[in-house]
Amino acid sequence: MSSSRRKMLAAQEDIANLIAELAKRKDMTVYQTVNDILEQALRVEGMGLSxxxxxxxxxxxxxxxxxxxxxxxxxxxxxxxxxxYEENRERTAEMWREMGRWYGKYFQAKHDNPLEAFREAMELFCMGSAEYSLEQNGRGLSLSFIGEKLTPGYTELFSLMVEEILLVLGYKVKDRELRKGMAKLQLAR
Amino acid sequence: MVEELLDDTKFIVVPKLFANQIRLLTARLGVSVSDFAVEALTQAMRARELGSDLRDAVDMYHLSDVQRGAGSMMVTRTVFGEVLQRLHGSDGEELHGLWRDQGRWYGAYLKARLGRDQVLGFLEKDLLVSWNLDEAEVAQRDLMVSVRLVSFGMSEVFTGLMVSYVAGVMEELGLAENERDVLPGLVSLKFLGKLR
Incomplete structure (x- = not known):
């Protein structure tokens, strides 16, 4: 490539070194690596994102x-x-509770802060379907999730799973309010 | 390609086209070229921690955005699989019909969102991620489109529903099923396009 098609970009030494290190790990030249990073950075900005x-x-x-x-x-x-759920309420409910117990134990075993892991999981469970809020108040927790398309059956089963996760993490349900499209739970240690 | 200038500064060679675009962009964003480059590199390193890279991260963002736009959400595979397994016994045919219809709807959505020419290219990674597969291949050769999907842990019921779904997508793209070879977790399908 001729030099008229290239330009020099000034960078702090540590950044330049990191690029060189990244290039080495990817078995690419520094030029290719920088190209790749900048191309994606520009692509993302073009999408209106960061x-x-x-x-x-x-x-x-x-x-x-x-x-x-x-x-x-x-x-x-x-x-x-x-x-x-309509076909077999007890069996379906037990399936969701069991999943909740599994998640609760998984978060306990894998994370130093299982409640934080639960919060991240809620974000994923609700992604694109519902809004959720989780607030810690002293020894208690308030959890709600709201989604206009949530059906009564799904809301109930999802709530059972969540209650079971939180039971494993040491929180017991004190108050539960389930309505079409929303659930509100109050829990205490 | 990294040349030393001062004690704490180095010059990195970049394509002129990018350098100009970056200058314009950073001016618009009100950040320095250096800050922009640092942020890009920091994010490249974060993606690297995942065993990924920025290109993959951008592709995955796009994919997830399309999925959400199509009304998808996240669900536990185990529970969903068990629910389907149970319903399949009594309502198998209805379930296949639902998945096929959903595939057709998704095919129409992808055509509208990405344009007909981009759909097959997008579909390969889309199927890989959204059906949690181990391998996915969607290849077009002349009028023939071959689909090969592999999942080492997929049940027979889930595999069957995935086939109905893919058949629905292809139907919407104007492709007729020509060959089908399906085992649990192992799918090979061939579709033929219509001559225009």
Whole structure:
């Protein structure tokens, strides 16, 4: 490539060294590595986003994979879950409680702060379908999730799973309010 | 490609096109070129910690954005799989119909959102991530589109529903099923396009 097609960018020494290190790890030249990074940075800015948002999302998807989540179509999920619940309430409810116990124990075993891991999981569970809020007040917790499309069956089952996770983490339900499209739980240690 | 200038500054060679674009962009954003480069590199390193890179992170963001736009959400695979397994016994045909219809809807959505020419390229990674597969390949050769999907832990029911879903997407793209070879977690499908 002729020099008229290249330019020099001044960078702090430590940054330049990091680029060189990254290039070495990727078995690429520094020029290719810088090219690649800048190309993606410009692509993201062109999408009206920031690289930080994009990488945050990548981390979220990785966490989702780690805890066994998968994408599915919201309306299909509600439909099949409601149908299964209608068909056999006790068995379906136990399935969700069991999943809750599994998550609770997983968060306890894998994280120093299991409640924080639960909060991150809630973000994933509610991504694209509901808004949630989790507040800690002394020895208690307030949790709510709201989504206009949430069906009564799904709301109830999801709430059972969440209650079971929090029971493993040492919180017992004191008050529960379930309505179409929303659930509110008050829990205490 | 890194040349020393001062004690604490080095020059990095970049393509002229990028240098100019970055100058314009940083001026618009009100940040220095150096800050922009530092942030880009920091994020590249964060992506690297995941065993990923920025290109993959951007692709995944796009994919997740499309999924959300199509009304997808996250669910526990185990619970969803068990629910489907149970319903399949009594309502198998209805479930396949639902998944096929959903595939058709998604095919139409992808065409509208990405443009017909981009759909097959996007679909490969999309299926890989959204169905949590170990391998996915969507290849086009002339009028023939081959789909090969592999998941080492996928149940027979889930595999069948995935096939119905993919068939629905392809139907919406104007591709007719020509060949099907399905085992639990191992799918090979061939579709033929219509001559224009």
């Amino acid at each position: 690289l930080r948002e994009v990488v945050d999302e990548r981390w979220m998807l990785e966490r989702a994979r780690e805890i066994g989540l998968t994408f599915t179509v919201e309306q299909l999920l509600y439909r099949v879950v409601d149908e299964a």
